[in-house]
Amino acid sequence: xxxxxxxxxxxxxMVRVFVACAEALGQRSAVSLDDLVKAAxxxxxxxxxxxxGEAAIERSYNPDRSRDAVYNLLKMYSELFRxxxxxxxxxxxxLTFRFTYFGAHVVEAGPDWRALFEEALLGIAHPSAVLxxxxxxxxxxxxxxxxxxxxxxxxxxRDEMIVGPLTLADDRDDAVLSRMIGRLQxxxxxxxxxxxxxAELGTARRVQVNTLKNYTRFPLAAVVIAGWATDAGxxxxxxxxxxxxxxxRIQASTDLRLSDLEKLASPHRAALARAAFLELLARAGxxxxxxxxxxxxxxxxxxxxxxxxGSPLLFSPYQTLPSAETAEIFGEEQHDGTAAVRDGAAxxxxxxxxxxxxxxxxxxxxxHSSAGxxxxxxxxxxxxxxxxxxxxxxxxxxxxxxxxxxxxxxxxDQQQQFYPLVAALFxxxxxxxxxxxxGVNYERWDARITLGGRIVNVExxxxxxxxxVSLKAVRQALExxxxxxxxxxxxxxxxxxxxxxxxxxxxxxxxxxxxxDIHKVFGVRIGVLDLTTLTFLAMKALFEDxxxxxxxxxxxxxxxxxxxx
Amino acid sequence: MLRxxxxxxxxxxxxxxxxxxxxxxxxxxGEGLQPATAVLTNGSRxxxxxxxxxxxxxxxxxxxxxxxxxxxxxxxxxPNVCPTDAISWxxxxxxxxxxxxxxxxxxxCAVRCPAGAIHISAxxxxxxxxxxxxxxxxxxxxxxxxxxxxxxxxSMAGRVADExxxxxxALPDRIAAVVGFDKEVLARNLLRQAGWHCWTRRxxxxxxxxxxxxxxxxxxxxxxxxxxxxxxxVPRRLLDDLAVLESRYQLAHRDLLPLAVLLELPNNxxxxxxxxxxxxxxxxxxxxxxxxxxxxxxxWAGRPLPxxxxxxxxxxxxxxxxxxxxxxxxGRSVGNGYAGWLRPAK
Numbered sequence: 001x002x003x004x005x006x007x008x009x010x011x012x013x014m015v016r017v018f019v020a021c022a023e024a025l026g027q028r029s030a031v032s033l034d035d036l037v038k039a040a041x042x043x044x045x046x047x048x049x050x051x052x053g054e055a056a057i058e059r060s061y062n063p064d065r066s067r068d069a070v071y072n073l074l075k076m077y078s079e080l081f082r083x084x085x086x087x088x089x090x091x092x093x094x095l096t097f098r099f100t101y102f103g104a105h106v107v108e109a110g111p112d113w114r115a116l117f118e119e120a121l122l123g124i125a126h127p128s129a130v131l132x133x134x135x136x137x138x139x140x141x142x143x144x145x146x147x148x149x150x151x152x153x154x155x156x157x158r159d160e161m162i163v164g165p166l167t168l169a170d171d172r173d174d175a176v177l178s179r180m181i182g183r184l185q186x187x188x189x190x191x192x193x194x195x196x197x198x199a200e201l202g203t204a205r206r207v208q209v210n211t212l213k214n215y216t217r218f219p220l221a222a223v224v225i226a227g228w229a230t231d232a233g234x235x236x237x238x239x240x241x242x243x244x245x246x247x248x249r250i251q252a253s254t255d256l257r258l259s260d261l262e263k264l265a266s267p268h269r270a271a272l273a274r275a276a277f278l279e280l281l282a283r284a285g286x287x288x289x290x291x292x293x294x295x296x297x298x299x300x301x302x303x304x305x306x307x308x309x310g311s312p313l314l315f316s317p318y319q320t321l322p323s324a325e326t327a328e329i330f331g332e333e334q335h336d337g338t339a340a341v342r343d344g345a346a347x348x349x350x351x352x353x354x355x356x357x358x359x360x361x362x363x364x365x366x367x368h369s370s371a372g373x374x375x376x377x378x379x380x381x382x383x384x385x386x387x388x389x390x391x392x393x394x395x396x397x398x399x400x401x402x403x404x405x406x407x408x409x410x411x412x413d414q415q416q417q418f419y420p421l422v423a424a425l426f427x428x429x430x431x432x433x434x435x436x437x438x439g440v441n442y443e444r445w446d447a448r449i450t451l452g453g454r455i456v457n458v459e460x461x462x463x464x465x466x467x468x469v470s471l472k473a474v475r476q477a478l479e480x481x482x483x484x485x486x487x488x489x490x491x492x493x494x495x496x497x498x499x500x501x502x503x504x505x506x507x508x509x510x511x512x513x514x515x516x517d518i519h520k521v522f523g524v525r526i527g528v529l530d531l532t533t534l535t536f537l538a539m540k541a542l543f544e545d546x547x548x549x550x551x552x553x554x555x556x557x558x559x560x561x562x563x564x565x
Numbered sequence: 566m567l568r569x570x571x572x573x574x575x576x577x578x579x580x581x582x583x584x585x586x587x588x589x590x591x592x593x594x595g596e597g598l599q600p601a602t603a604v605l606t607n608g609s610r611x612x613x614x615x616x617x618x619x620x621x622x623x624x625x626x627x628x629x630x631x632x633x634x635x636x637x638x639x640x641x642x643x644p645n646v647c648p649t650d651a652i653s654w655x656x657x658x659x660x661x662x663x664x665x666x667x668x669x670x671x672x673x674c675a676v677r678c679p680a681g682a683i684h685i686s687a688x689x690x691x692x693x694x695x696x697x698x699x700x701x702x703x704x705x706x707x708x709x710x711x712x713x714x715x716x717x718x719x720s721m722a723g724r725v726a727d728e729x730x731x732x733x734x735a736l737p738d739r740i741a742a743v744v745g746f747d748k749e750v751l752a753r754n755l756l757r758q759a760g761w762h763c764w765t766r767r768x769x770x771x772x773x774x775x776x777x778x779x780x781x782x783x784x785x786x787x788x789x790x791x792x793x794x795x796x797x798x799v800p801r802r803l804l805d806d807l808a809v810l811e812s813r814y815q816l817a818h819r820d821l822l823p824l825a826v827l828l829e830l831p832n833n834x835x836x837x838x839x840x841x842x843x844x845x846x847x848x849x850x851x852x853x854x855x856x857x858x859x860x861x862x863x864x865w866a867g868r869p870l871p872x873x874x875x876x877x878x879x880x881x882x883x884x885x886x887x888x889x890x891x892x893x894x895x896g897r898s899v900g901n902g903y904a905g906w907l908r909p910a911k
Contacts, residue, residue, distance in 0.1 A: 010768070016642055044631075044639040044767065101569065108569040111625075111644075285656070286570045444836070471774075475801035479840060486843035510774075514805060517812035522804070522848055 001205060002126065002141050002166045004083070006214045007076035009221035015106065015113055017045050017077055018086060022107045026099045030090045036074045036097075046070050080218065084120040085318030088130060088326075101330050102318040105281060116284040118226045122250070123280070123316025127258055130323055137169055138257065143250045143314070144171040145219060146228060149239045150247045151181045158216050158235035160184050163197045166216070172255065254307040256315035264304055270329045271301035273317035277330070280316060381424045385542060388428070392539050399544070400562055403535035407502070410531060411463050418462035422500045422531075423447045426458070428538035430547045433458070444483050447500070451550050454495045457484055461501040469501035469528050469559075474514050477526045496525040496556045504530045504561045515558055527556025536562035573656075580659060581616045581698065582705045584609070592681035594723035597865065598730055600695060601681030601723075603702075613681025614695050614702035615660045623674040623683060623694075624652055624661060626757070631764060632780055639773055640764035641750075646673050648751035649743045652692070660696040668692050669739040669746070670732035672725045672865050673754050685865075690731030725865040728902035733858055737828055737903050740792060740857075748857075749776050752790040752826045755860040760869030761786070775806040779824075782873055786822030792857070799825045800840050800852050807850065818850065822872050825854045829905030830885070838909075842882040853878040858906030859891050868894050885909055 007014065020043035025031045040046040065071055078097060081087035086103030090096045102120075109116050125140040144165035149156045156164070164184045170176050187193040202209045220237065223229040228243035239247075256276070261269050275298045282288045307313070317326050326332070391402040413421065419435040426433035426449055435447040446460035457480040461473050481497035484490045505511035505528065515526045529537075540546040583589070583605065591604040592613060603613045620627070625644040646652070651667035652674050654660070663674070663683075670690040675683040680702070686693045698704045726732040740746055749765040756763040756779050763779040777788040787806045789799050803825060807818040831837040841852050855870065855878050863870055871877055871894050878890050886908040892898055904910035 013767070045642075046639075104569040109572050112572055281570055285573050287573055288570060291570065471805070472798070472801075475798070475805055478804060479801050479843075482847045483840065483843050486846045492847065514808065517808040518804075521808040521811045521818055 001162060001201065001207075001212060001215065002137060002139060003215045004218040005076040005079035006217050007073050007080070009217045011117070011218075011221050011225045013045065014077060014080065015117065017043075017074075018081055018103070019107050019113075020045055022086075022099050022103055026104065026107070028098075030096045030098055032096050033071060033074055033078060036078060037070050040074060040077075041070065046073060082131060083124055083319070084117075085123060085130070085316055086120070088318070088323040091324070098323075098332075100318050100323075100326070101332055102277075102316075105284070105286065108286075109284070112285055114225065114227075116281075117222075118228075118246075119280045119284050120316065120319070121222055121226060122246075122314065123319040125257055125316070125320055128320050129258055129325075130319060130321070137167075138259070139165075139168050139171045140255065140257075140314070141166060141219070142222070143255070144168055144177075145223065146239070146243055146247050147171075147177070147250065148181065148184070149229065149237065150244065152184060154239040155232065156229075156237050157194070158213065158220060158237075159194050159198050160187070161216055161219065161237075162212050163187070163194070163201055166219075167201065172257070249312060250314060253312045253314035254302075254305065256305060256313065256320075258320050260305055261315075261321065264301070266325075267297065268301035268304045269321070269325070271297040272305065272313070272315065273321060273326065273329050274298070275301070276313040276315040277317055279313055283312075381427055384421070384424050385428060388535070388539055388542060392543050397543075399536055399539045400532075403532045403539055403562065406535045407531040411502070413462055414464050415460075415462050418502075419446055419460050422458065422460050422534065425531075425534045425538045429534070429541045431550070431553060435460075445480055449498075449553070451554060454493070454554055455484060455490045456496060456498055456554060457481060458498045458500050461499070463502035463531075466501065468503045469499055469505045469511060469530065471511055471514055473499045473501060474511055474518070474526055474528070478518055478522070478524055481524050481526075494523065494525055495554050496527045498556065499526065499528045500531075500534060501528070502531050504528065504533075504559055504563075512559055519557060525555060525557045528559045529556075530561060533560055533562040580705050581614065581702055583616075583701060583703075587701075589680060591720050591722050592679070594675075594681070594684065594721065594725050597724045597726045598685055598687035598732075600684045600693075601675075603681045605701060609701055611699050611701035612695065612697075613678070613683075614697055614699055615678075615682040616680045616702065617660050617696075618679075621654065621661055622646070622677045622679060624654065626754075632762075635764070635778055635780075638764065638778060639767040639770045640778075641753075641767045643747075643750060643765075643768075645750065646677055646754060648673075648747050648754060652694075661694060663692045663694055665689070665691050667743055669736060669743055669751075670726075671736075671751060671755070671861055672732065673758060675725045676721065676758055676864055676867065685726040685730065685732045687730065690726070690733075690735050721867040724867070726861075727865065727900075728858070728862050728906070729900055733861060733902040733906070735903075736858055736861065740828065748790050748792045748828075751857065752788060752860070753777055755857065755864055756788070756826075756870065758864040759860055763788075774802070774809070776802075779822075784822055784873065785816060785820065786824050786872065788824045788826050790826045792828040796827065796831045796835065796837055797840070799827070800837070800844060803852055804844065804848075804850070823850065823852050824872070824878070825852060826857065826860070827854065828857050829903070830854070830856060830880070830887070830907070830909045832905075832911070833885070833909045835909075838880075838882040838885055841880065845879075845881065851875060851879045854880040855887065856906050858902050859887055862891065862899070862902070863894060866895055870894070 017040050021036050021039040024039040025035055078087060082089065086100055086106055087097045088100050090098055106113055106116055121142045124142060126137050145156070145161060148165045164180055168176060168180055187197055198209055198212065202212055223237055224231055227240060228246055229237040229239055232238040256272065261272070271294065274293070278288045278291060278293065317329065388406065391406045392399065395402040395405065410421065423433045423435035431449045431451060433447055433449045436445055445457045447458040449456040449458065459473055459477045459480055461469060477497040477499045485492050511528065518524055518526060537548055584607065587605040587607045589603050590606045593602045593604060601613045602610050604610050624646055626646060631638055631640060648671065649667045649669055651664045652661050653664070668691040670685060670692065672685050672692065674692050675685055683692055683694045685691070753763045753765045761779040761781040763777055765777045766773050766775060775787050776790045779786045779788060787803065787810060789802045789806070791799050803823040807821055807823055810816040810821060811818040844850050844852055853872065860870065878887065880887055888899055888907050891907065899907065
């Protein structure tokens with residue numbers, strides 16, 4: 001199956017990134033990916049970890065480049081730019097590039113870039129001397145997609161795109177095309193057929209089905225941006241009148257592939273390349289009338305490929321011919337790219353680049369205490385204590401495993417179950433806690449702990465509200481503390497405000513950063529506990545005489561995760 | 566490097582001209598909801614007509630550099646004036662035109678047109694563009710690209726519309742109905758027209774959370790925009806923004822203007838009002854609130870949004886009405902608009 005890089009489906013932003021990079025670097029003989037990173041970040045078109053500018057580059061930089069977020073984003077963009085003919089690799093390395101004459105027209109087009117983008121989409125053809133695409137497909141993918149849509153009455157599902165046109169072996173073989181259309185029509189008889197066909201393709205290519213689907217994000221977005229199709233919902237694309245016109249043009253065109261051109265003498269190839277490129281630019285709105293053309297050479301070349309007289313050419317030289325050849329045909333300079341490695345060396349980050357927030361993600365510190373055992377003697381929580389004991393015993397006393405198993409079983413809890421559970425777990429941990437009653441809106445807290453005359457608000461998020469504790473919960477915890485102090489229910493001190501959720505924040509959330517920012521700026525402490533950790537604390541207190549010290553609970557700051565050891 | 570070929574739309578425009586040596590001094594909308602009168606420097610007057618500017622200010626903003634402090638803020642590069650893409654200029658057309666089914670009547674195109682060619686219709690409350698030549702706005706003998714918008718320094722007199730017009734009363738319904746409405750762009754553009762430099766975050770950027778940054782008069786502000794979602798989240802997001810801006814960008818939160826831009830003020834039973842008061846009491850932070858409707862009325866009158874006074878638009882539990890601040894800014898009393906535009910809806 002033909003694969004497209006997946007840096008996101010915001011194509012206007014992709015074009016902005018290209019234009020920003022081209023404007024910053026277009027005069028250079030060769031640029032590296034790190035050069036592209038810097039240009040995009042300096043233009044404010046890429047951020048990382050909540051930072052922008054040089055800070056984003058530093059924070060993103062990882063010596064293991066596969067984990068460098070911004071670098072990888074620009075790598076995927078560069079793959080698309082190559083596919084579109086706007087960027088070519090240099091002779092020395094596939095990861096150093098030069099901006100092409102074609103790419104210069106994207107910059108020149110300014111706000112009118114869409115028509116040129118459409119031409120570039122149609123210009124993608126495999127095999128190509130510019131791309132190192134694996135596999136034996138001979139296909140002009142966007143032409144194939146549009147022709148398939150037309151043949152199927154106008155609609156095409158994402159999964160049909162995958163098992164249909166993007167998997168075609170040869171789109172110029174009418175028999176192969178007909179068979180593909182026939183197969184898709186048959187698959188339409190039942191949705192299960194299509195799912196099965198997709199699964200079989202994944203197995204055959206040793207690629208996960210979700211990965212296959214990710215490969216279609218770019219083409220699905222592209223056909224809509226080009227105005228060839230509309231988003232009909234459910235992953236379906238519907239051909240527009242404009243799309244129909246493009247299908248008609250494709251059918252009337254002389255479609256030239258690398259294999260056709262390789263048979264020609266180089267003067268004919270050059271003439272065809274110039275003719276085709278000028279036609280392409282004219283269709284995209286550029287003024288080509290004043291360009292000198294050797295019409296005799298073009299006529300001879302068209303005759304050599306048996307082009308139908310007057311038919312438009314479907315051939316984009318920058319996306320088909322070798323880079324050195326297009327550079328020569330259009331008079332561009334060629335360099336080997338070694339300069340870029342020196343020019344574009346990655347900046348050394350200030351502190352090694354990878355900054356963690358480990359200070360705000362800690363395992364709870366426990367001290368010896370019988371508070372839990374005493375609390376567990378309360379009859380109101382007897383059922384819960386019994387369940388916790390059973391979990392604890394079933395793991396042979398492995399508290400963390402028991403807590404995780406207990407939490408797993410609460411995955412579908414709604415507020416009515418989860419809020420009382422959280423309050424009870426705090427009680428079992430030795431901390432008097434009550435939860436708010438449903439429907440009592442003036443009680444602006446979900447649960448509260450009263451300890452030594454101080455009140456700790458608890459913002460609770462059940463698993464059905466959010467699986468992982470989020471920024472929203474942290475903001476609510478801040479507001480809870482403000483309201484508590486403002487309305488006279490607590491003194492302005494450094495008592496924490498807690499969030500109790502189902503799972504800890506995932507790594508990419510800014511939760512830890514926001515907690516740190518809030519503490520630094522407003523002096524308010526926010527602590528986060530997930531259900532496994534809360535259960536862990538309860539079990540430790542009930543069965544092992546080990547508890548969180550009250551003063552530690554009252555000053556909890558950051559994400560406390562029993563599993564983070 | 567080879568020079569690329571020119572795009573045929575580059576330098577598009579032209580085809581209209583003013584009398585030799587004359588420029589537009591004032592665009593006078595009078596009492597509003599009517600075509601404007603263009604008053605030239607030579608004293609002559611005529612209905613405003615489209616000059617077919619090469620870079621039409623009714624459609625696009627010129628790009629503005631961010632201040633150094635925000636040099637790396639991922640600002641949206643969206644140059645559009647219209648938040649709904651209602652105004653467009655197809656290749657084959659002589660002048661821009663407004664798609665009524667996309668227009669929400671915000672009037673941004675009207676106030677930005679240097680020739681007074683656009684007004685808000687009294688009947689529909691939508692933008693209407695006039696391209697008809699007249700005695701002063703004549704067709705040029707040979708279409709040629711216009712220079713930078715003629716008379717862009719022309720001043721505005723009168724008002725484009727007011728709170729009693731259908732332009733304002735229908736605003737919430739139109740915002741809800743239009744496809745592809747970008748509330749942050751509307752807020753950004755209204756703030757720009759109300760005297761502030763403003764940038765919104767680049768769409769799709771999940772690393773920066775705040776909706777908009779704005780600067781002016783030696784001040785820096787941060788805005789959160791909400792039309793239909795959870796209003797109670799807005800003060801929380803503003804506090805998040807203040808904490809991040811101080812902690813990571815060394816902008817002292819006490820020096821920042823946190824501004825909630827809402828479509829409608831929450832009703833009296835909403836906790837919003839008490840929370841604003843709580844925040845002030847505990848953190849000594851004044852969260853300001855303004856509505857899109859109030860911003861439109863200011864923009865239609867060519868007035869700035871005054872935030873220099875620390876109490877301006879600090880709507881809270883004990884002061885929920887925006888009218889006093891709006892009336893002070895307009896220099897007149899204000900009447901009814903849509904429910905919730907100036908005070909909590911009943």
